[in-house]
Amino acid sequence: MGGGWWGEPAPRPDPKAEAMTELERKRGGAPVPADWTYAPAPEARDIVSLRERYGLYVGGEWIEPHAGETFTTIDPSTEEPLAEIAQAGPEDVGLAVEAARDAFENGWSALAPSERAKYLFRIARILQERSREFAVLESLNGGKPIRESRDVDLPLSAAHFFYYAGWADKLEYAFPNRAPRPVGVAGQIIPWNFPLLMLAWKVAPALAAGNTVVLKPAETTPLSALLFCDVVRQAELPPGVVNIVTGDGRTGAEIVKHPGIDKIAFTGSTDVGKAIQRELAGTRKKLTLELGGKAANVVFDDAPLDQAIEGIVNGIYFNQGHVCCAGSRLLVQESIYEQLIAKLKRRLTTLRVGAPLDKNTDVGAINSRQQLEKIEQLVESGRDEGAEIYQPPCRLPERGYWFVPTVFTNVAQSYRIAQEEIFGPVLSVLTFRTPDEAVEKANNTPYGLSAGVWTEKGSRILAMAQRLRAGVVWANTYNRFDPASPFGGYKESGFGREGGLHGLEPYLRFDP
Amino acid sequence: MSRLPVRKTYKLFVGGAFPRSESGRTYEAEGQNVARASRKDVRDAVRAARGAFPKWASMTAYNRGQVLYRLAEMMEARHAELADLCSGETEVEQAIDRVVWYAGWTDKLAQVLGSSNPVAGPYFNFTVPEPTGVVGVLCPEEPALLGLVTRLLPPLVGGNTVVAVASEAKPLAAIELAEALATSDVPGGVVNILTGLKAELAPVLAAHMDVNALDLAGADGDLAELERAAAANVKRVVHGAADVQSPWEVLSFLELKTVWHPIGV
Numbered sequence: 001m002g003g004g005w006w007g008e009p010a011p012r013p014d015p016k017a018e019a020m021t022e023l024e025r026k027r028g029g030a031p032v033p034a035d036w037t038y039a040p041a042p043e044a045r046d047i048v049s050l051r052e053r054y055g056l057y058v059g060g061e062w063i064e065p066h067a068g069e070t071f072t073t074i075d076p077s078t079e080e081p082l083a084e085i086a087q088a089g090p091e092d093v094g095l096a097v098e099a100a101r102d103a104f105e106n107g108w109s110a111l112a113p114s115e116r117a118k119y120l121f122r123i124a125r126i127l128q129e130r131s132r133e134f135a136v137l138e139s140l141n142g143g144k145p146i147r148e149s150r151d152v153d154l155p156l157s158a159a160h161f162f163y164y165a166g167w168a169d170k171l172e173y174a175f176p177n178r179a180p181r182p183v184g185v186a187g188q189i190i191p192w193n194f195p196l197l198m199l200a201w202k203v204a205p206a207l208a209a210g211n212t213v214v215l216k217p218a219e220t221t222p223l224s225a226l227l228f229c230d231v232v233r234q235a236e237l238p239p240g241v242v243n244i245v246t247g248d249g250r251t252g253a254e255i256v257k258h259p260g261i262d263k264i265a266f267t268g269s270t271d272v273g274k275a276i277q278r279e280l281a282g283t284r285k286k287l288t289l290e291l292g293g294k295a296a297n298v299v300f301d302d303a304p305l306d307q308a309i310e311g312i313v314n315g316i317y318f319n320q321g322h323v324c325c326a327g328s329r330l331l332v333q334e335s336i337y338e339q340l341i342a343k344l345k346r347r348l349t350t351l352r353v354g355a356p357l358d359k360n361t362d363v364g365a366i367n368s369r370q371q372l373e374k375i376e377q378l379v380e381s382g383r384d385e386g387a388e389i390y391q392p393p394c395r396l397p398e399r400g401y402w403f404v405p406t407v408f409t410n411v412a413q414s415y416r417i418a419q420e421e422i423f424g425p426v427l428s429v430l431t432f433r434t435p436d437e438a439v440e441k442a443n444n445t446p447y448g449l450s451a452g453v454w455t456e457k458g459s460r461i462l463a464m465a466q467r468l469r470a471g472v473v474w475a476n477t478y479n480r481f482d483p484a485s486p487f488g489g490y491k492e493s494g495f496g497r498e499g500g501l502h503g504l505e506p507y508l509r510f511d512p
Numbered sequence: 513m514s515r516l517p518v519r520k521t522y523k524l525f526v527g528g529a530f531p532r533s534e535s536g537r538t539y540e541a542e543g544q545n546v547a548r549a550s551r552k553d554v555r556d557a558v559r560a561a562r563g564a565f566p567k568w569a570s571m572t573a574y575n576r577g578q579v580l581y582r583l584a585e586m587m588e589a590r591h592a593e594l595a596d597l598c599s600g601e602t603e604v605e606q607a608i609d610r611v612v613w614y615a616g617w618t619d620k621l622a623q624v625l626g627s628s629n630p631v632a633g634p635y636f637n638f639t640v641p642e643p644t645g646v647v648g649v650l651c652p653e654e655p656a657l658l659g660l661v662t663r664l665l666p667p668l669v670g671g672n673t674v675v676a677v678a679s680e681a682k683p684l685a686a687i688e689l690a691e692a693l694a695t696s697d698v699p700g701g702v703v704n705i706l707t708g709l710k711a712e713l714a715p716v717l718a719a720h721m722d723v724n725a726l727d728l729a730g731a732d733g734d735l736a737e738l739e740r741a742a743a744a745n746v747k748r749v750v751h752g753a754a755d756v757q758s759p760w761e762v763l764s765f766l767e768l769k770t771v772w773h774p775i776g777v
Contacts, residue, residue, distance in 0.1 A: 178760075270746070274746060275743075277746065278740045280739075281735075281736040281737075281738075281739030281742075282734075282735055283736075291746065446745065461773055462771075465771045466570075471769060472771075473772065475771065475772060475773050475774055477772060480633065480635070480772055482629070482633070484630050484631055484637070485631050485637050485639075485770055486629070486770050490644070490767050491724070491746065492745055492746045493746075494746060500629050500770075502639065510760070
């Protein structure tokens, strides 16, 4: 993982928070940091050359969609169109599955595993070599700050391929006495929040295990997956091993329904995940689901407070809160509530919301109009139900989709903003007195993807980790990922794990 | 004059007690009147299972192993009775041996299924298996005892609690096993056994929002319909075999939790 985007000091260190607050008061309540001026520091965009129009990548070639239907993909920070994208229909998905099946039967699955490994190592290296290009494209099409795509998405994507490359010829050590074999053709449907990273999470283990794939990137963020086709070409991967079909939910539904696919892997909303599980009922196809979350970030009174503030901010405002494991419910021990909220509000005034390609930007653009409307609607419900809202003074660009980093206090557990996934930069704060109460509140949602614990006490970290019903527990950190670390949810956050040795299993079949 | 034997009333096993069906209904199986559980009985059983879950799940693995071994001891004591209710001695012996085999797994699962993960950062990162919660089991019709034990033990070993619907045609072995469970040290509510008509009970269990996983081993009819109902709360759905033993069977009812613990001075 690259530079330290987490726990990095605030733009200005804050050793005397109280004094600063006093200064602010003297200045008539105007928060000082909002007045800071920054020179623009844009990352050069010309490293990316876009085509006007993209086809579908099937069997190692670009094909036109059968029905000729296309849609426009945009830059959400300016609403400027970037390219025309093909809408894959049933015929196109059929061709992609055929190509994947053909590649699986005629070569890929019979290839020496050590050779398979070398293809994946090549992909990892090419991603590293072209990481700047990919990072710019990711920010351009997704709206995420370049600092994050550069320091998180890209290094992690390459690392995933590098990690799983090494597994390709060692599967019998991972699953001794179980004769692991590939499943066949995997259908993979990924979300728009980490377009390339989610592709890496899906494609790397699938290929390492000897499968071929048909992958659909999200409707709003297809470009990095389409550029990945060029990486596939450069790596000289046999045709049909990786097939990329673009489109909206209809294309996804065709993949799920296709009888020629042996395994479905989906990352996205819980509602769609349930629909997929229903659709696959009775088919005995393998399925993994990585769905929504409403994670609790639990801060005890002995926590290192400044570090916790950075963790809270990173937990919910990282990637505009478009993170399934975002720490969207802050649980604060009552004794430090006032102090923590004051510090948090002050820290929010230093967050820079703006152009995704500016290297100083902390919070970029909301991914789509649809998502912006969903966030606005849930925030409205928070106000209506009686929560107290705080938003720092903030100048938003005139065009594009934007939402100010928001904190809700005075939130009851029953409020929609405490129960439903907002998937935006909106934090709901609740309090607790005892560890028991913290556990009960933290576990009180249908989700169970992730949780955070902040305390100086190691034994308390482990005790809390044991009792939180979540697939990933971060202690004194948040939103940290690693290819060796399994990721996935409890309860309605889905099933199956991605990452680590455990992430191979969904892509293998075993002797009974 | 020969003595008239005292017959047994075959009831449900819920929350450690032996209630009749709240509906007051019975059906005839193997020449006996057996309780015919209702939807309400399913819900009561799930509630009992949920209530028993925290204690069973947080018991030490060593302790859970001993409790399950104790179940094997109790079955051994009921050897003859169990043999009468299934295909005979051999099946009973296989069933008891299977319980012993699984009892020995409780404190080994985390070592075989878990991992410590070398992440690029100052964190001790480890993955441990944990129980998924309440598991609904539709027991195989045959073999009456071995099939039941085969499907019951994997969720139990991992720390889950169970609501099981017994073989519809041969439910007596299940009730006999419930008596062994009641006299072992398995806490009340950890295993709940319902007898009745599967067509009536399975859809309720499959759709129940507080059941985390569903084993369709002995389901008949429209399995797809049950699976669709199970999607309502993203249940883990398992198609268990009637005669199998392996730690991977246990894994089907486990969640994997990954913890990032900071390293620093």
